[in-house]
Amino acid sequence: MAEDNVSATLTVAVPAARVFAVLADxxxxxxxxxxxxxxKPVDRAPLTEVGQIFRMDMYHPNHPDGDYQVANKVQVLDPPRAIGWLTGYDPKGDGHLEFGGWLWRYDLAPLGPSETEITLTYDWSAVPQSIREYIQFPPFGPEHLPNSLHHLAELVSGG
Structure with missing residues (x-):
């Protein structure tokens, strides 16, 4: 893959502020x-500032432990236009977080008062070679970002 990011875009008939509120939750x-x-979230507070950490319980069959936890750090917060976070972890369990260099980012473009174009980008351009040696990027198939946007559209539409 020549680029170090993938993205998908979807338009929803919902105001950008509502989409942003769901993403910040x-x-x-x-x-x-x-x-x-x-x-499930470990930290349930809404995302309100750059630098905020929110942890999520995760599961992946290829992870050495199966169940694990990530610590996400808000990197972009521009309501209601953009939100994004770096994914990291606490390798020693001592509260010292390390981030691998990949970023999830949502850009919201209002197309009038009740329609929003949502672009979801997964960017791994800052991932060092040492991590790329044992994690394949992106770690999901090409259908993941469009599927995720459709799930978001269902949530924001109340469906």
């Missing part, structure tokens, strides 16, 4: 993800 992330990897 960690309790909605498992439903948005749709893979079963994101299990």
């Amino acid at each position: 960690p309790t909605a992330h498992a439903a948005i993800d749709g893979t079963g990897w994101v299990q």
Whole structure:
């Protein structure tokens, strides 16, 4: 793959502020993800500032432990236009977080008062070679981002 990011775009008949509010709610992330990897939020507070950490319980059959936890750090927060976070972890369990260099980002473009174009980008351009040696990027198939956007559309539409 020549690029170090993938993205997908979907338009929904919902105002950008509503879409942003759902994305800023960690309790909605498992439903948005749709893979079963994101299990539940450990930190349930809404995302309100750059630098905020929110942890999620995860599961992946290829992870050495199966169940694990990630610590996400809000990197972009521009309501209601953009939100994004780096994914990291606490390798020693001592509260010292390490981030692998991959970023999840949602860009919201209002197309009038009640329609929003949502672009979801997964960017791994900052992942060092040492991590790329044991994790394949992206770690999901090409259908994941469009599927995730459709799950988000269902949530924001009340469906």
